[in-house]
Amino acid sequence: MSATSRNTWLVPAGSFVIAVLLSLLSGPGRLAAARLPADPTGSDPCHAPTKKDGENDAGGTVDGAKITTEAQGRAGEFGYASDIEWFLRKPSGDVRFFGGAKNGAKGGGDHHHKSNTTMRGWELVKGAKASQCCHPATLDTQINLSVQAHVSVPGPGGTNTSSMWVSVSMDEFADNCAEDRPLKKTITRTLSLTVTRTVDANGKLTDTVKATDSENPGMPNPPLDSAGYATLDVTLKGFEPWFFQKKTQMDYRGIATIVKVQAEKGNNQVAEALTYAFKPSSKYSVADDGTLNECKN
Amino acid sequence: MQKLSALIGTWAAILLSAQTPPETETVIRAAVDEHFAIMPESWRQEYSHRLAARVDDPRVAAATRARILKECEGLIDTKAIPLLTVKTSLRAFPAAAPPEETILEGIRLCSTEVEAILKNAVLYAPLSEEEKAARRADLKTFEREALRILDERIVGDDRARGIIAARVAERFRDYDDAIGDPIRPFLNSPLPPAALREMIDDVEKAFPKEKKYSVTDLKGERDADSQKLRELGVEDLIFGVVVQKILAPIYRASWADPAALKEVLATQERLREWQVTTSEAIRSRAIEQKIEADKLRALLDPPSRVPRPITRANDGPSPGSPAARKDAPKAPDGASSTPAPPASRSRWPIIAAVAAFLVVLLLRLLRRPSAPPT
Numbered sequence: 001m002s003a004t005s006r007n008t009w010l011v012p013a014g015s016f017v018i019a020v021l022l023s024l025l026s027g028p029g030r031l032a033a034a035r036l037p038a039d040p041t042g043s044d045p046c047h048a049p050t051k052k053d054g055e056n057d058a059g060g061t062v063d064g065a066k067i068t069t070e071a072q073g074r075a076g077e078f079g080y081a082s083d084i085e086w087f088l089r090k091p092s093g094d095v096r097f098f099g100g101a102k103n104g105a106k107g108g109g110d111h112h113h114k115s116n117t118t119m120r121g122w123e124l125v126k127g128a129k130a131s132q133c134c135h136p137a138t139l140d141t142q143i144n145l146s147v148q149a150h151v152s153v154p155g156p157g158g159t160n161t162s163s164m165w166v167s168v169s170m171d172e173f174a175d176n177c178a179e180d181r182p183l184k185k186t187i188t189r190t191l192s193l194t195v196t197r198t199v200d201a202n203g204k205l206t207d208t209v210k211a212t213d214s215e216n217p218g219m220p221n222p223p224l225d226s227a228g229y230a231t232l233d234v235t236l237k238g239f240e241p242w243f244f245q246k247k248t249q250m251d252y253r254g255i256a257t258i259v260k261v262q263a264e265k266g267n268n269q270v271a272e273a274l275t276y277a278f279k280p281s282s283k284y285s286v287a288d289d290g291t292l293n294e295c296k297n
Numbered sequence: 298m299q300k301l302s303a304l305i306g307t308w309a310a311i312l313l314s315a316q317t318p319p320e321t322e323t324v325i326r327a328a329v330d331e332h333f334a335i336m337p338e339s340w341r342q343e344y345s346h347r348l349a350a351r352v353d354d355p356r357v358a359a360a361t362r363a364r365i366l367k368e369c370e371g372l373i374d375t376k377a378i379p380l381l382t383v384k385t386s387l388r389a390f391p392a393a394a395p396p397e398e399t400i401l402e403g404i405r406l407c408s409t410e411v412e413a414i415l416k417n418a419v420l421y422a423p424l425s426e427e428e429k430a431a432r433r434a435d436l437k438t439f440e441r442e443a444l445r446i447l448d449e450r451i452v453g454d455d456r457a458r459g460i461i462a463a464r465v466a467e468r469f470r471d472y473d474d475a476i477g478d479p480i481r482p483f484l485n486s487p488l489p490p491a492a493l494r495e496m497i498d499d500v501e502k503a504f505p506k507e508k509k510y511s512v513t514d515l516k517g518e519r520d521a522d523s524q525k526l527r528e529l530g531v532e533d534l535i536f537g538v539v540v541q542k543i544l545a546p547i548y549r550a551s552w553a554d555p556a557a558l559k560e561v562l563a564t565q566e567r568l569r570e571w572q573v574t575t576s577e578a579i580r581s582r583a584i585e586q587k588i589e590a591d592k593l594r595a596l597l598d599p600p601s602r603v604p605r606p607i608t609r610a611n612d613g614p615s616p617g618s619p620a621a622r623k624d625a626p627k628a629p630d631g632a633s634s635t636p637a638p639p640a641s642r643s644r645w646p647i648i649a650a651v652a653a654f655l656v657v658l659l660l661r662l663l664r665r666p667s668a669p670p671t
Binding site for chain 1: 371374375378379381382385386388389390393467468470471472474475481523524527532536540541542544545548549552558561562565569572576580583584586587
């Protein structure tokens with residue numbers, strides 16, 4: 001075998017070496033980037049969803065009669081004659097509270113509030129090595145809050161009013177395996193809405209709509225439509241780029257309160273308040289390399 | 298004998314009053330404490346005492362007094378509603394609270410309105426059933442006139458007219474039970490004979506007969522019909538004719554003390570101004586505070602950077618990596634719900650092992666001594 005023929009071995013061998021180098025440059029940093037579960041049911045061998053502490057109850061009164069189920073509450077909203085107050089709490093964190101007054105009734109009060117807590121997140125599954133499960137991830141929180149008032153026009157000398165507030169807070173916890181420091185962060189948002197419609201002795205109608213948003217003090221008040229509805233929707237957003245290996249956890253708490261619903265006498269006189277904390281389409285999620293893994297409770 | 302009867306009557310009255318608990322001031326005080334809690338104790342005591350004295354005046358009819366006591370809490374509660382908007386704003390932005398004197402001013406205005414209403418309420422004598430029936434008949438006359446006026450201005454079929462008539466009837470029906478109410482007076486005394494004519498003239502002037510409202514497409518469903526009537530401007534017409542031009546003048550004429558009504562209207566106007574000014578002050582202050590807080594946060598807490606994860610030398614392939622997950626959930630269309638990784642990333646350990654073997658082989662070949670030339 002000549003020297004020239006021996007040197008021909010160098011061509012394929014060198015190609016392989018270059019291929020290896022390129023492969024190393026493009027890939028090895030992602031060795032530890034294990035993906036999060038695409039669903040939170042625990043199919044990921046590295047992480048499992050943490051337990052959730054939700055509630056699943058409904059209750060209240062419709063014209064003084066006690067109700068205990070969601071169906072009774074929803075039916076009551078259409079059929080009450082004088083007053084209604086009912087709440088709904090779901091394991092998803094959904095906290096909904098409705099209060100209504102007709103025909104000279106009044107309801108609500110600061111002591112009537114309902115809250116819910118639910119804990120969601122991921123932790124290392126038993127037996128998995130923490131060193132292998134360092135996720136580059138972002139904790140992405142989007143919780144929708146909503147308040148709605150419905151108030152009719154009273155007669156002369158009368159006032160109808162609806163006032164409510166709703167508050168949501170989210171505590172985020174995670175370890176940072178890249179920096180060895182914990183994340184502890186709380187984000188909160190509070191909404192309130194008060195609508196009052198007054199007709200004075202001269203027949204002059206005065207509508208007062210006042211809304212507040214803790215994150216946006218300069219927010220304009222929502223319009224009161226011709227049917228007497230005013231609605232305010234906001235989203236509490238949290239976005240944290242992070243690395244976690246052992247556990248990330250999100251504790252959610254929502255409080256809904258009907259402060260006051262009061263209507264003058266008359267069956268066509270009405271004051272209603274509807275509050276939502278964690279309205280449907282809210283989500284807690286972890287985004288990993290563009291993949292969105294939502295918590296669907 | 299006459300003197301004896303008077304003496305017995307006086308003693309009976311004293312005994313009766315002794316048996317009655319001092320409920321007026323207690324009832325009023327409870328409501329005052331609840332709704333005007335921020336006011337000094339001495340003010341609440343003095344105010345409750347003053348209101349109780351008005352209600353307990355011997356000239357006040359027993360039935361009127363009882364009615365006032367029954368509705369007193371509701372009255373104070375309703376008249377304190379303007380404080381609600383400020384209260385909810387303060388709940389959201391407690392640090393933006395206005396000076397205490399501003400809040401006290403709002404409460405004083407509410408309390409003035411309550412007192413003016415009570416000043417008027419104590420003047421009423423309860424109506425007999427016959428009087429109530431007569432007032433109801435008067436009200437029916439007004440309702441018929443209102444319907445006639447609306448009918449003249451509506452262009453529509455019988456169904457549309459029937460729906461509008463029902464809306465008008467609802468507005469009047471609200472007042473069936475209100476006749477003779479001392480707190481919210483309505484037809485407590487007969488109206489002057491010319492009142493009806495004057496009101497009708499006023500309506501005709503405000504809503505000319507020539508302007509017609511075409512009403513079509515009513516379905517008989519309350520919500521849908523209400524929406525249609527609003528779009529057509531008929532709701533405004535009903536409100537203008539029934540509430541502004543008929544019910545409001547009746548309400549005004551029902552006040553026994555016109556000075557008290559004037560005071561109520563003036564106080565309501567001042568309360569509206571107070572509400573707007575105070576809410577705006579809280580809002581402006583909250584905006585300033587938010588801007589300051591954001592600036593401070595930006596200084597103290599710069600945006601977090603995202604570091605690369607620490608890669609350990611002994612790290613093997615992650616058991617959670619997509620390649621290792623045989624049970625990865627599939628999307629409905631059959632595709633993996635997580636994006637497939639590039640092929641080079643999943644195959645690189647095999648390539649590296651093969652490459653290492655070839656490098657070793659190459660080195661051994663290069664080190665082999667070559668045969669001497671022959």
